[in-house]
Amino acid sequence: MQFNRDIRPILSAACFRCHGADKNAREANLRLDQPADSGPNVDEDRAITTGKPDESKLFFRITSEDHSERMPPPDEVRQLSDPEIKLLRRWIEEGARYEPHWAFIAPKPLSLPEVDRTSWPINAVDHFVLKRLEQHGLRPSQEADKTTLIRRLYLDLLGIVPRPKEVDEFTADKRPDSFERLVDRLLASPHFGERFARHWMDLARYGDSNGYSGDGSRPWAYRWRDWLIDAINTDLPFDRFTIEQLAGDLLEDRTIQQQIATGFHRNTLTNSEGGSDKEEYRVRQVVDRTNTTASVWLGLTVGCCECHDHKYDPLTQREYYGLFAFFNNAEEADIAAAAAGHPKSAKAQAIVERTERIETHVHVRGNFLDHGEQVQPHTFAALPPLQPRRADILPDRLDLARWLVHPDNPLTSRVATNRHWHWLFGKGIVQTTEDLGTQGSRPTHPQLLDWLAAEFIRHGWSRKQTIRLIVTSATYRQSSRIRLDLLEIDPDNELLARQNRFRVEGEVVRDVLLSSSGLLQTDIGGPSVRPPLPDGAIKGTRFKWPASKPPDSYRRSLYIFTQRTMLYPMMGTFDGADPNVSCSRRSRSNTPLHALVLMNESVVLDSSRALVHRLFGERKLESDRRRLAYAMRLVVGRQPTVAELNELASLYDEQLRLCRDSPTAAAQIAALDGESTAIPTVEFAAWVMVARTLFNLDETITRE
Template sequence: MPSILVRSLLVLSSLGLAQDALPPSADRPVDFREEIKPILDARCVSCHGPDEQKSGLRLDAKEPALLGGDLGPAIEPGDSASSYLIHKVAGFQGESIMPPEGDPLSPAEIGLLRAWIDQGASWPEEADDSTPERRSSDHWAFQPITRPEPPSVHHEEWPRSPIDRFILARLEAEGISPSPEADRASLLRRLSLDLIGLPPTPEEVDAFVQDDDPGAYDALVDRLLASPHFGERWGRHWLDLARYADSDGYEKDRPRPDAYRYRDWVIDAVNRDLPFDRFTIEQLAGDLLPDASLEQQAAAGFHRNTLTNTEGGVDQEEFRVAAVVDRVNTTGSVWLGLTVGCAQCHSHKYDPITQREYYQLFAFFNTADEADLPLAEPTADDEAKEESVPRIRTFAEQPPDRRRASHVLIRGDFLRPGDPVEPGTIAVLPPMEPSGDRADRLDLAEWLMRPDHPLTARVAVNRVWYHLFGRALVPSMEDFGTRGEPPSHPELLDWLAIEYQRLGWSRKELIRTIVRSAAYRQSSAVREDLEPIDPENVLLARQNRVRLEAEVIRDVALSASGLLTTEVGGPSVFPPQPEGISELTYARSARWEESQGADRYRRGMYTFFRRTSPYPMLTTFDAPDANVCAVKRSASNTPLQALTLLNDEVFVECSRALGLRALAEDPSLPADRAFRLALGRLPTPEESALLSGLRDDLLAAFRADPGAAAAFLGDEPIPGLVPPEEAAALVATARAILNLDEFITRD
């Protein structure tokens, strides 16, 4: 009996000492997912996880964690002071402290673990990495893609392609009929804007409308796909994903004079229809290809578009890690359609992505150093002025003996490295088969393009569909995960994904397939019968009206006025912008030297884009800021947009050129000619009467103030013997035409 009493006193004494020596327990409720699991994932799982269980202990899953290991239970729910896990992480009473490498857990972290155990060691099933939901998923986007058979339909006369059968079957099930085909002029304008981002000329409209050849539409599609401007239009879509800009970002935001070489590579790759699998591989790992060409190394500039901080006194490692994080998140958004960034600080709340898997993806990019390769051998003069040497922005992989180690970063903090990790992918997706002992970016790129990958093709065709219909089949384009929206036509999505691969990943062939469909060719006219049934046109009983992107709005104005410079590629240009905009940057050091001559009227995608003071016309019409990947642009409607179309210097010049061009081309009906040049169609009698009335009112005003007419026209020469007042009235009318909703809308 005394021995039992003594033993009990010793145990109680030991517990008392433990309470005194251990960091105190947090005095508040603790959330396992937010606060405990990140600690276990970052500091414990590499040695006590699914791949290795030292001392027989596994801490990534509920059941084995509570069961314990070779030394017995490590967690005593309700009693942290007796829990062996706490003793080990605190180094209590001479225990070897865990984890054995890296910094020990902080007192605050130990306090969180203690509080969690004292509060019962709750471990929600949805946060258990051993559950089927974490390692597999019945979510539609993670399922293998199979080619569905196009369904049978009642109205066999409507479908032009298998695409139409999927859409019509859904419409017939809802008792809805598709819309009639758009008129020929509207079809031509739609195709031109969608495929090359430029409006057709009146002569092109006349030729197409009058062409009764059954193959005229297909020939038009072929011509537009072969245009060098196709690469500009669809390259600009890609640059949103690539967060392309001409400056570094952050406070100093220094210019990147050679950034345009990546932009030009994209345009060229799209024009020559580089298959999407090669397009992917060269951008993610062009520098790793055998005997990589300069063009392939330029392609790797995709991930050199991250922000760069050149401020003095900053911790360069912090911003290097931030760039790597951006590369991981962008890769996840662009190819996987997943919000992988949600797993940076803790395992994803909703999708089967663990924090450890996030840092396995991180490891692919962590060993790549930024490199600038000269395009030619520098001369003595170049060496004296280093920035004058033309360069390619690319990557250089670190050699194995100097390879940077990667770790799980606790709570995403670069100063708190946890367990080491090697490059790897997400367990819910098909396994990677590395080409060597250690996977690299080339392996990652090839894994993304595997035929059995369930996400890449779905995400890619969904994006193409969006740009042709104004609404994606999966509206949450950036999130194919469990919290994203389901596809409106899942069988069609999978059919397109398989078809894209069957076509050899040809972007042009995929687009050709879609735009030849009856669904694409429908009228966009709003139908009253659809309003109560399908107000958002999810079922695609008609085409959608779409507001043009910022760059295209500029382009169509320049094109209609005859000012557009159609040169493809080259350094970025500096069109007119309001005074003082560029001086808003760091220390007012930026200068905006206005381009003159033909460069003044280049397409919008060539405008120099400075991250801290972007070109105001572009941002007014919702161009992304290029700081992060933009999967989808917003479309706002603000008074600033109307004011920009009226008063922006370039649009004022466009209205002058449009009005005077119309006067020269049709002196008898110049307002109607200006209307047609801008909108691709003749005005209706009612519209023509309105234009005439507006022009008459403006003419009366200018006749009352001849000086205003001269000032309004500037130095522009007036065609023929037209009085300045009449020319000014027509220019003002053209200004109104360029402000019409139809002008900035694709029907």
């Protein structure tokens, strides 16, 4: 019996809302989230008599047949099940021992667990995974074939698809370390920084506009994005990565780039409308910076503490405003930041420390006009104490940043490594990547998470080292094929007996179309671009969208201008991140709109026509069947089966017949094409329809 594993989830779901950390919401003066109300039966008001469930008021209340006595009350949606009641009884019988929440306990050094199937593990990750599989009588899946592995790795690490030549070279490479060599090459690619920058941009609520109804543009916002891509490509250690973004302006001998890094917290919304209360919206920005910092680095949801103590986690309102105080003294600044490739007048968004400190008070019920107790900058008591670099002045953002990445902090390294796992497996070891608190998911492999967190620190907070460790494991290399023996035992694949299969993000969907067709413009960094919008997208709005022309319109999707009040339609359809708030994990919908976008979006039509030109530009493709097979390779990364090739040939014949019967429609398709072509119009149109069909395959937008 373990409190954190077996009991805390029950109490958190059914009891803590009324009997938890929030003193203002606490009823009957009973607190069940800590052991203050348990112990020997020396006080008749004690809820728990250890070892004696039948003499414990807690057990009496949860089993009472009297509706006036029953807890939770009968009108509550969340009721205790019979198995949960039995667990609570057993817990009391065994002494009702409490444990601190697992995430607040510092990871301990771990030795690798012993496993029976010693030939399977490639590295330490596999020992932890295999141990759990063996405990459940399961075996891991076989390794995926090399064609699948290279496509998986390209999508995960670069966000684009490999060229057929790259696939051929990898599949022909018989060296035992061919996979590791591929991993190292991709980690060294400048496109790696773009791929993982997009993940961090979700967390940073990146936008190219101010938000609110005015939503004016921010012409220099991209300078922080450029810094981010470079920081990831150069593997800036995560502790330094943290310090520069939160407090780069406070470093001694700070560089322009370190000041640009503070643009992380310039990604808040800004209201410059006439008549708006400047102080109200300044406070909103500080609240956003406070909540975002806690979510991104600590994996804690602290927003409720703006108004009251946390109902579930040991976080108080006063502590919240202690964290708030670190950012309350920051102000926005646009710094001169001319650099190579930028005009002399170039600027960058940054934050700097005010010369005159603003007093911070608790906001009573979250009302910024109703000041309560004055507070100084401080952190949460449930975590190790902050150690300011100077005792004679108040701690500042630099002290906070160093506290976040101090090895004694039990959360930051766990949160970061859990997110890397999420980005590489589709879900984290803790599925709620934004919440490692008591309301979050339990880790499926707690020892693995702790071991990875410790290794992350031991290897100098290296992002690339952590990613390399994960993707070179046998666990990562498994096939994602569904197994019947797992459907009943582990339908959600929590034990990792196979890889996960999932639809890629909207940005990657678009980049896959462009890269497979050869249209992708691969320059790194620079201002945002505005690909054409669907007709009517901004009709009736005040926005202007001067559409970019090729090749800029074919740049990678992370460079698309992010208008906060109007997410680019294709990204919105594929569950793009809301740029107004920090997004730790995206949802993955599956709707008919996806198929409609992949048939009719302008980038699909452009990519389809470009793919046809690419097929007819290959001298070796002397027949339609060879072109069809090569098209399949370009789009989904593998050779078609005989049955698939026959189906594609039938599709082409059908489309060719339809185009001959409808020359006007065929001409419309051909008329959209800007390039001259020797291909007859009806044939060109038929090939475009085949290409559109390939782009519409589930396999095209799925990471196996």
